[in-house]
Amino acid sequence: MARMVCNKFDGLIPDTMDEMTSLPGVGRKTANVMLAVAFGGQAMPVDTHVFRVSHRIGLVPKRCTTPLSVEKELVKHFDKNLLSDAHHWLILHGRYVCTARSPKCANCCLNDICLRDFD
Ligand code: SF4
Known part of the structure; x- marks a missing residue:
């Protein structure tokens, strides 16, 4: 390389x-x-945290089964000037609050609006 x-x-x-x-x-x-x-x-890299959190919150539909489809859906809905910040918001939320195995829903700032889709 x-x-x-x-x-x-x-x-x-x-x-x-x-x-x-x-x-x-x-x-x-x-x-x-x-x-x-x-x-x-401005870009929306989709890693495991962005992928998981986007689905759980309900930011992307179930048909988005690949990182690319999640990226395309998020890019459609976020202000393009906030994409890179939004990427970090989703990663940090997934790393520290909406974790893979034990999401901290009781203390989550999105508790009232999250779809909590754990499928
Ligand atoms: S309410 Fe729970 S599932 Fe929804 S974003 Fe917060 S931690 Fe994740």
């Missing part, structure tokens, strides 16, 4: 989705993280 960055991109990490995902080992999630964090853009 590093060799390809040197040979094909003059030693600089490219800043487009297509170019980044052309690098070995770089998938859509990693490329979106680079766009959102390293390049200061």
Whole structure:
């Protein structure tokens, strides 16, 4: 991968989705993280926390069974200027409150509006 960055991109990490995902080992999630964090853009990387929390809260419909379909649905509904922040909100909520095995619903700020879809 590093060799390809040197040979094909003059030693600089490219800043487009297509170019980044052309690098070995770089998938859509990693490329979106680079766009959102390293390049200061707006993107919605979908990791396990974003995927789980989006479904539990009811932000995405059940038919969204892949990270890409969840990403597309979230991108449709969040203000595009808040996408990268929203990505972090969902990750942190999933990491510390809406955890995979023991969600802290009683103390959750979304308690009143969450669908609590645990399927
Ligand atoms: S109420 Fe429970 S299921 Fe819903 S977001 Fe909060 S912790 Fe997760």
